[in-house]
Amino acid sequence: MIVTSPPSPVISIQNLTKTYSSGFQALKSITLDIRRGEIFALLGPNGAGKTTLISIVCGIVTPSTGTVSVDGHDIARDYRAARARIGLVPQELTTDAFETVWDTVSFSRGLFGKAKNPKVIERVLRDLHLWDKKDNKIMTLSGGMKRRVLIAKALSHEPEILFLDEPTAGVDVELRRDMWRVVRGLCDNGVTIILTTHYIEEAEEMADRVGVITKGELLLVEDKAVLMQKLGKKQLALKLSTPIDRIPTALAEYPLALSSDGAILTYTYDKQTERTGIDTMLNDLGRTGLRFTDLESQQSSLEDIFVGLLETPR
Numbered sequence: 001m002i003v004t005s006p007p008s009p010v011i012s013i014q015n016l017t018k019t020y021s022s023g024f025q026a027l028k029s030i031t032l033d034i035r036r037g038e039i040f041a042l043l044g045p046n047g048a049g050k051t052t053l054i055s056i057v058c059g060i061v062t063p064s065t066g067t068v069s070v071d072g073h074d075i076a077r078d079y080r081a082a083r084a085r086i087g088l089v090p091q092e093l094t095t096d097a098f099e100t101v102w103d104t105v106s107f108s109r110g111l112f113g114k115a116k117n118p119k120v121i122e123r124v125l126r127d128l129h130l131w132d133k134k135d136n137k138i139m140t141l142s143g144g145m146k147r148r149v150l151i152a153k154a155l156s157h158e159p160e161i162l163f164l165d166e167p168t169a170g171v172d173v174e175l176r177r178d179m180w181r182v183v184r185g186l187c188d189n190g191v192t193i194i195l196t197t198h199y200i201e202e203a204e205e206m207a208d209r210v211g212v213i214t215k216g217e218l219l220l221v222e223d224k225a226v227l228m229q230k231l232g233k234k235q236l237a238l239k240l241s242t243p244i245d246r247i248p249t250a251l252a253e254y255p256l257a258l259s260s261d262g263a264i265l266t267y268t269y270d271k272q273t274e275r276t277g278i279d280t281m282l283n284d285l286g287r288t289g290l291r292f293t294d295l296e297s298q299q300s301s302l303e304d305i306f307v308g309l310l311e312t313p314r
């Protein structure tokens with residue numbers, strides 16, 4: 001009999017806690033495995049601890065307790081080997097103003113002990129549409145271009161794992177598109193991607209798995225599709241031919257909501273149940289004399305799920 005063991009995680013985080021010197025506990029016992037080659041989205045509101053978690057894995061912040069290993073290398077005992085496998089695109093713009101794009105990106109590669117390789121730097125700059133800016137000093141670039149440089153720096157040493165901390169906050173559509181194209185290309189080449197974002201639609205579009213973090217606790221980690229199926233509600237929006245002031249009492253038993261202009265009735269149902277109740281609701285609605293001109297069904301987004309999770313008492 002052939003017994004296959006599950007592939008080892010590329011990052012293994014065990015019982016990680018962080019209490020800052022102020023006494024604030026930013027992380028409470030996080031345990032999380034990141035699978036090789038996946039796109040993992042870490043979702044959470046401001047101050048949830050996302051940057052703290054990323055910063056610990058990247059060796060910028062020291063954990064209070066717990067361990068992290070990157071590709072089998074413990075980040076405390078074997079820091080250089082662990083860090084060399086990681087590229088980090090930070091939130092903050094921190095680049096050397098007087099250097100050229102080419103020099104700053106090439107220098108980043110050297111920091112990780114990699115031999116010079118102009119071909120790699122050229123490919124990274126071309127992928128990020130920075131090639132024609134390669135001789136420009138960083139200080140002469142726009143904010144969006146500087147962000148592209150940050151990504152180029154993170155990719156300069158051909159990391160196996162790429163962290164993107166709030167990568168699209170405040171960037172324009174074009175950069176976002178370029179960024180996701182580059183990320184998908186990296187993923188196709190086996191690079192593991194971990195991103196934090198407030199743009200939940202983006203996590204929904206990009207991620208294979210999603211971790212929801214709030215107040216330093218990981219609430220859940222789920223395959224995105226499973227999460228959507230487990231928690232996804234569907235909604236049916238009925239556009240009424242004549243707006244109404246309030247929902248008729250004959251329909252009071254149904255989970256219906258009326259839009260503020262009285263023109264749209266929204267019916268929310270659980271798509272997991274066999275009986276959605278749509279048919280009886282529509283029959284009862286017809287009996288009240290209400291007519292509708294259009295109807296539209298929609299799947300709840302991760303945003304709805306996320307809000308629902310935060311509201312659910314645990």
Ligand SMILES: Nc1ncnc2c1ncn2[C@@H]1O[C@H](COP(=O)(O)OP(=O)(O)OP(=O)(O)O)[C@@H](O)[C@H]1O
Binds near residue numbers: 049051052
């Ligand atoms: N150096 C520090 N000293 C004390 N508290 C800190 C420090 N750095 C972060 N914190 C606190 O730890 C908590 C988590 O911060 P963190 O930056 O990890 O959150 P985040 O989820 O990345 O938030 P955001 O989405 O706003 O970036 C916050 O309450 C923050 O104020």
